Amino acid sequence: MIGAFYYIRIVKLMYFDDPQDMSPIEADRSMRFMLSLNGLAVLVLGVVPGWLFNLVAQTCAAPRTR
Helix, strand or coil: CHHHHHHHHHHHHHHHCCCCCCCCCCHHHHHHHHHHHHHHHHHHHHHHCCCHHHHHHHHHHHHCCC
């Protein structure tokens, strides 16, 4: 119940309350590059995750050498 109240309050704040700061969000070139790279990685891993799953499975199945 406490958790539901907490998360519903955040949704209410995001969608129903008036914003307190109307200034535009500014990002420099490096921030835009990193956000674009992150978005591309999310897109690629969401569309074709098979190669990553195979890599993880091979790594987990490999014998450890210590």
